[in-house]
Amino acid sequence: MRYQRMVLAARPRGAVQVGNFRLETVEARALEDGEVLVRNEWLSLDPYMRGRMSEAKSYAVPQALDETMIGATAGYVVASRDAHFAVGDAVTGMLGWAEMGIAAGDALRKVDTARVALSAYLGVAGMPGVTAWYGLHEIMRPRAGETIVVSAAAGAVGSVVGQLAKRLGCRAVGIAGGPEKCRYVVEELGFDACVDYKAGNLKADLKAATPDGVDGVFENVGGVIFDTTLTRMNAFGRVALCGLIAGYNGDPQPLHNLKSILLNRLTVRGFIITEHPEVWPAALADLEPLVAAGQLKYRESIADGLASAPAALVGLLSGANFGKQLVHLP
Amino acid sequence: MRYQRMVLAARPRGAVQVGNFRLETVEARALEDGEVLVRNEWLSLDPYMRGRMSEAKSYAVPQALDETMIGATAGYVVASRDAHFAVGDAVTGMLGWAEMGIAAGDALRKVDTARVALSAYLGVAGMPGVTAWYGLHEIMRPRAGETIVVSAAAGAVGSVVGQLAKRLGCRAVGIAGGPEKCRYVVEELGFDACVDYKAGNLKADLKAATPDGVDGVFENVGGVIFDTTLTRMNAFGRVALCGLIAGYNGDPQPLHNLKSILLNRLTVRGFIITEHPEVWPAALADLEPLVAAGQLKYRESIADGLASAPAALVGLLSGANFGKQLVHLP
Numbered sequence: 001m002r003y004q005r006m007v008l009a010a011r012p013r014g015a016v017q018v019g020n021f022r023l024e025t026v027e028a029r030a031l032e033d034g035e036v037l038v039r040n041e042w043l044s045l046d047p048y049m050r051g052r053m054s055e056a057k058s059y060a061v062p063q064a065l066d067e068t069m070i071g072a073t074a075g076y077v078v079a080s081r082d083a084h085f086a087v088g089d090a091v092t093g094m095l096g097w098a099e100m101g102i103a104a105g106d107a108l109r110k111v112d113t114a115r116v117a118l119s120a121y122l123g124v125a126g127m128p129g130v131t132a133w134y135g136l137h138e139i140m141r142p143r144a145g146e147t148i149v150v151s152a153a154a155g156a157v158g159s160v161v162g163q164l165a166k167r168l169g170c171r172a173v174g175i176a177g178g179p180e181k182c183r184y185v186v187e188e189l190g191f192d193a194c195v196d197y198k199a200g201n202l203k204a205d206l207k208a209a210t211p212d213g214v215d216g217v218f219e220n221v222g223g224v225i226f227d228t229t230l231t232r233m234n235a236f237g238r239v240a241l242c243g244l245i246a247g248y249n250g251d252p253q254p255l256h257n258l259k260s261i262l263l264n265r266l267t268v269r270g271f272i273i274t275e276h277p278e279v280w281p282a283a284l285a286d287l288e289p290l291v292a293a294g295q296l297k298y299r300e301s302i303a304d305g306l307a308s309a310p311a312a313l314v315g316l317l318s319g320a321n322f323g324k325q326l327v328h329l330p
Numbered sequence: 331m332r333y334q335r336m337v338l339a340a341r342p343r344g345a346v347q348v349g350n351f352r353l354e355t356v357e358a359r360a361l362e363d364g365e366v367l368v369r370n371e372w373l374s375l376d377p378y379m380r381g382r383m384s385e386a387k388s389y390a391v392p393q394a395l396d397e398t399m400i401g402a403t404a405g406y407v408v409a410s411r412d413a414h415f416a417v418g419d420a421v422t423g424m425l426g427w428a429e430m431g432i433a434a435g436d437a438l439r440k441v442d443t444a445r446v447a448l449s450a451y452l453g454v455a456g457m458p459g460v461t462a463w464y465g466l467h468e469i470m471r472p473r474a475g476e477t478i479v480v481s482a483a484a485g486a487v488g489s490v491v492g493q494l495a496k497r498l499g500c501r502a503v504g505i506a507g508g509p510e511k512c513r514y515v516v517e518e519l520g521f522d523a524c525v526d527y528k529a530g531n532l533k534a535d536l537k538a539a540t541p542d543g544v545d546g547v548f549e550n551v552g553g554v555i556f557d558t559t560l561t562r563m564n565a566f567g568r569v570a571l572c573g574l575i576a577g578y579n580g581d582p583q584p585l586h587n588l589k590s591i592l593l594n595r596l597t598v599r600g601f602i603i604t605e606h607p608e609v610w611p612a613a614l615a616d617l618e619p620l621v622a623a624g625q626l627k628y629r630e631s632i633a634d635g636l637a638s639a640p641a642a643l644v645g646l647l648s649g650a651n652f653g654k655q656l657v658h659l660p
Binding site: 253262268271272 | 381552556572573577583584586588589591592593595596597598599600601602
């Protein structure tokens, strides 16, 4: 059985280019005992992928050149030599940018598409949702009445952070790029306020949106956005450092307000959700019923077809997406 | 009874100047019930004083102009209307830059000069020692075999951090200014290595001194010293952020390696030891016997007479001191 895949052809210098990838047609090998063949319907695009494309020291090994680009996937079983999986089962896995893939059964997760749409298991009911849950509950730990700030608030992770914080009784303030995203964050997601960092008044606007200061930060962006947020911190604030996408292409992003960490006795903690597998069951047990009940809203940016994945990743890294960025495979 | 005191005459613009202070002669008022009159023998000079001299937002109210400059003191009771204190008792308190002072008895701490020298209750057996203890035991929490880095390693706080870390079985690496301080840190205090940041090879020298990377940091300085230390961090490292003296005079100190906090999943926590009174008894119970037994070494830079205090503070803020900076009053 032949299928298409996208491989990393060259490492980016600075910004990712569409030409860093190459489409190939390959032949699926025969399954061995315990393996499952999956046809992917959805590919997840996520900011962490930028780090894997470089050889610089990071928390994970770099993506190999000329191999299928890594990534989470959702699809259906088409052949199985694992008794736990039958043809037609809906599963998520890490099969990468490809129309099909083979995985050991224990590297796949069976999901229930009667409760939650298959694509949502790559977003609000998947890794991004658990990321939001962990940063909020394990690092920020806000009390009712506290103010939390979330950057990339219209994105897959940020949108969940703010909605969960509202359920805890917090004031949730988003930062996003452009009036359309900000309107969505407030009117659809229910944040109390959203600051448009592209409007040119970030400092004054954030001050106005956080009249009681800031107790918790979920940081996805870094750069001037994080620096400005640090000027609003209350004593003993907590920062969950999840991403620094502003600097992923190598542009220098000096931080000027380190002193806020000392003056306000902040705790800043970087984290990678895949290193905390112990929280996934509890997080998903919280998230899935909320998604199923429509109480946790989400939005998806969908690129069409495997060939569109590179351009969609370039867009994601510059904030062109709106909500969870996916690639749909026909 | 008349005595001299030093008041803050003007707030500094940039670096502290001797002329920011003014010496005055005042009359001691009569004691009220519960109060104690103390003749100060030692004044403690500490980096936090720089922050109090400015009006900028900080964790404490600014030092008032034309009032006695704040500070910890050690001395002897000369009159008492508190039954817990007798004339001749050795006490520490916060009587400020003055030859004498009046305090409520419950704001004084009686100390035992038979075990530990009076001046040491302002250093290794006082606030700086407890600061070191807290950052090490409550924030860095190193295991035996881990590497910890301490900036301002020859100072009152840093010298204790490294010695306590050695007792836990850690590799202790100091950063200090000049070969004399570095020699002292290694040969007298027993650190495994000390990097002279003035030698011009900070990055390469720190790398050589931390062959297994860095698991814990006790940061007193900030600026290029902290930035460079961040390049050496191991996964899940902890940073106790105690001071940022490099920037206290207002020079910009941009941080370039914020991304290390994310990539290495670090925890960075700022703290102020006076906000954790609950740990003082346990910390002092650890520290005092070690000091009494000579197992915790310390060094003092002693300025002579109240009039010398401003110049001594200027020196402290530029690293001229060697160990704990004190002022001795005759």
